[in-house]
Amino acid sequence: MTDLLEAPWMHREDLAALVAALGVDNARYVGGAVRDTLLGLPVKDIDMATTLLPEAVIERLGGAGIRSVPTGIEHGTVTAILPHGPVEITTLRHDVSTDGRRATVAFASDWREDAARRDFTINALYADPLTGEIFDWFGGKADLDTRRVRFIGDARQRIREDHLRILRYFRFQARFGSTPADEEAESACAELAATLKGLSRERVGMEMMNLLSLPDPAPTVRRMEELGVLAVILPEADPKALAALVEVEHVRPDALRRLAALLPAQPSLAEQVASRFRLSAAQKKRLSLAAARDGEPGEPRALAYRLGREAALDRLLIAGTDTSALTDWEIPAFPLKGGQIVARGVGAGPDVARILRRVEERWIAEAFPDAARVEALLDDVLAEARA
Known part of the structure; x- marks a missing residue:
C-alpha cells in the first residue's frame, strides 16, 4: 500500500497554501484522494473535511487571497479555486433526518461522527495534510488490502438513508472489489432493491452510466441481475x-x-x-x-x-x-452534385435525386472510387435511365 507522503499531490504548493489558510488542525484530506493514493491509483479530485463552518472557510480563504465558490453551502461545501485544480471543502456533519432520497444535516465538530455518516469503509479514510497520518475508524485500510467493499455499520441502515447507495455499492464493487463480495452488502442490496423506484430517473441513469464506463462492469452487472437489482432499474437488459x-x-x-x-x-x-x-x-x-x-x-x-x-x-x-x-x-465526401446531373441534360426535380442516389449506391459498393470513376458511373446510370 502506497505511503500517502509519497504522492506528488501531497506536495503541491497551492494545497499547502490552502491548508495554511484553514489551519492544519482544522482540515484533513478525505475520501477518494486518500483511498486512491493508498491503492497506487491516479488521483483526480481532492476533497477536504474541516471543523470550520462554511462562513469561516470563505473568510479564511478570502484573507489568504484564495478564491472560493459556495457550491453547496447549505450542506457545508465550499470549493476553493486553486491553480492546479479545485478542492471541495466540507464542514463536518451528522444526519438529522433521512428519507432515502435526501438528508437533513447539521454541522458537527467530531471527525469520527462525520466518518460514520459516509457510505463505505474505504471512503471514510481521513489524512493529516502535513504528516500523512491516516485516521481510520471502521477498518477501511484493511478492506483496501483485501479489496472488500463494505458498508459502514449496518448495511440496511446505510441504504435506507440513501437508496442510491445500492447502485454506488455495485459501482465501487466493479472498480475496487474482489470476489466473493461482502455477503451483508449484497444481501442488503437485494432486500432493498425495490427502494430504487423512489429515486429520480436521472440519478439512477447517471449512476448506471458511471458503472458502465468502468473497464469491465460485466461481472458486476451480471451479479446485479442475479440479485434482482437490475430488474428494478433496467429490466430489458441482457x-x-x-x-x-x-x-x-x-x-x-x-x-x-x-x-x-x-x-x-x-x-x-x-x-x-x-x-x-x-x-x-x-x-x-x-x-x-x-x-x-x-x-x-x-x-x-x-x-x-x-x-x-x-x-x-x-x-x-x-x-x-x-x-x-x-x-x-x-x-469521404460523395464527389457528385445535383448540378452536374442537370448539366448532363436531366431536368431539375425528383429525377436528379433518384439518379444521385443510384450513383452514390454504386460508388459505395465499389468502395468509394475517385471522381473520374464517379463520372463513369453517372454515364452508366444515365444510359440506363434513357433506355
Missing part, C-alpha cells in the same frame, strides 16, 4: 451481451455503447430507456441507431459512411465484427 462487447472492445470503453449492448435491437425501446435515464437528445439518437441493428452490420466503411463513425463502431462492436477497416480511415 448482461451476456455486455460481456461479449467488453471482450471485443479495442477502443476506449464507452458507457453509451455498453448500454446499447444491454438492450434488445428495438429502437422504440431504446428511446424509452434514454428518456427514462434522462439522456440527451444526441444520446437518445445514438442509442436508437444502435438498436436499429438487424443481423450482420455489413461492410464497415459503407456502414460508417451511412451512419457516421461512432454509430458504425456501435453496430460493429456489438455484433463482434472487426473494426480495423475504420482505423485511420477518413469518411
